[in-house]
Amino acid sequence: MPQSMNPEYQNNKETTPKVRIAAYPGSFDPVTCGHLDIIRRSAKQFDRLVVAVLNNTSKNPLFSVEERKELLREATKDLPNVEIDSFRDLTVRFMRSKGADVIVRGIRSVTDFEYELMLASTNHQLDKDIETVFMMTNPKYSYLSSSIVKEIAQFDGEVHDLVPPGVEIALKEKYRERKAQQ
Numbered sequence: 247m248p249q250s251m252n253p254e255y256q257n258n259k260e261t262t263p264k265v266r267i268a269a270y271p272g273s274f275d276p277v278t279c280g281h282l283d284i285i286r287r288s289a290k291q292f293d294r295l296v297v298a299v300l301n302n303t304s305k306n307p308l309f310s311v312e313e314r315k316e317l318l319r320e321a322t323k324d325l326p327n328v329e330i331d332s333f334r335d336l337t338v339r340f341m342r343s344k345g346a347d348v349i350v351r352g353i354r355s356v357t358d359f360e361y362e363l364m365l366a367s368t369n370h371q372l373d374k375d376i377e378t379v380f381m382m383t384n385p386k387y388s389y390l391s392s393s394i395v396k397e398i399a400q401f402d403g404e405v406h407d408l409v410p411p412g413v414e415i416a417l418k419e420k421y422r423e424r425k426a427q428q
């Protein structure tokens with residue numbers, strides 16, 4: 247089909263359609279069903295989605311960056327346009343290195359909104375070409391956070407419906423190791 251007749255090229259001065267790359271940055275310590283819901287929904291909206299684990303030394307995480315990436319890889323292995331990466335830099339600089347111009351973040355509550363608004367405004371200030379897109383939580387997971395999951399798991403509570411299967415196993419192992427060391 248000649249390009250002029252292809253709807254993808256119509257009203258578009260560029261000869262090739264732009265590949266839309268988004269990044270979903272976060273701690274993911276560990277990834278929960280709430281995060282996964284956001285990943286699945288945003289993977290449908292963009293050509294590529296880079297899920298980026300923030301290597302934040304100040305947070306004293308339960309899982310190492312490599313463990314968090316592996317758990318994310320396992321949980322998203324059926325999503326061909328999702329890539330797992332990590333960074334220890336300004337988010338906007340990491341985005342540039344990936345060719346991404348949209349930041350995806352999830353919103354669960356008004357409290358999330360206030361923090362996320364500050365973050366989005368700061369990132370926009372640092373790089374005007376970068377937009378933040380907010381995805382509303384799936385109401386099923388509106389209360390769910392990595393911290394809640396860790397609270398439950400450390401006391402041997404049931405997290406089966408809250409995290410992907412690999413994370414459930416990893417949490418059990420992690421707390422078993424910790425108890426053995428005490």
Ligand code: ADP
Pocket residue numbers: 271272273274275278279280281284350351352353354358382383384387388389390391392
């Ligand atoms: P951060 O330390 O950057 O907040 P998190 O891993 O806690 O990292 O969260 C990453 C992103 O995912 C944030 O935008 C957060 O609001 C969102 N998020 C976390 N849990 C949920 C959930 N249950 N539903 C929707 N969004 C969520």
